[in-house]
Amino acid sequence: MDITEFVKQSIGKWRSQRSAHHLIFAHFEAVRSEIEIAPLSLEDSAVVELCQSYGIDPQTADSPFRMSWEGESDWDDNEVMAGSTVLVPIPDREAKNRGKLLRDRGYAETIPAVGNYHITDDGTFVLLTEYDRAAAEEKIWFVNPNLRFRVSTIKTSDGTGVVTASFASEIRSLNSEG
């Protein structure tokens, strides 16, 4: 599986159940959300600007997309978490199953981030992102075309301690209007 195929499989609306394990306190958090993943063109101004901010030629990008989410955590019923981020894969020239992933809003911190991804032989997308104070690893794979799993870990930046582990099961919303 290469990045083109992986993004293509991800396009659509998903109903997500996410469990976060806060490991130090053995605490559970449960989040329900709706996720939408929509393709963007290489000419989209958000894609061009994100590439340019890293000095990367937008024409080397492959399958950029926007991910939007809206959800509720059991930690705070009144807070609706909603957001949107632009993601731009820049595959390596030699090997299309690995490369960089630019985003305008990171997973562990809400600032732009560049991660390194690769796709394993069994089709698992693995993304490593280092921030100033933390490092994030994300593994995503498809159980079938309408179900994907996502396991994320947030570590301290020195890599020693894993602070949070989370697991999302995401089911494709098959109704056309979502």
Next chain:
Amino acid sequence: MDITEFVKQSIGKWRSQRSAHHLIFAHFEAVRSEIEIAPLSLEDSAVVELCQSYGIDPQTADSPFRMSWEGESDWDDNEVMAGSTVLVPIPDREAKNRGKLLRDRGYAETIPAVGNYHITDDGTFVLLTEYDRAAAEEKIWFVNPNLRFRVSTIKTSDGTGVVTASFASEIRSLNSEG
């Protein structure tokens, strides 16, 4: 990584946080448990009997072990879930990173079960077990020597529907008496 090394890394006591996602109803279940994984010898009567019940020579087994657990689910505070199962890997002769796993008590159903396992290039142990009415897939990998993740899915036996997805983060208990 082969099965010998994988079992060796797993030996010990673990504090587990497990989240089950019941996908049809988007329901969350949280389970805290203590898990102990202890090695067994090839001569252990439980190992010999389990092998014999499948007509397998116990001397072809590698790194058999016993897994015991005791835990509490948020579904029923009064119920203490406890149990123990004997697991016996029978590696393929040609490739030590794949083979069969015998157990005297299955994951999806509490009857003896034989699963097929393989270990991927990036060190993920993958186990597939088919039961009469269900099929289970389990992926286990180490984030570091003291933290392992386990993602399990239970499907209907025809393989079409995934009924339950669960994620466990397991931290090694470093105190000697557990």
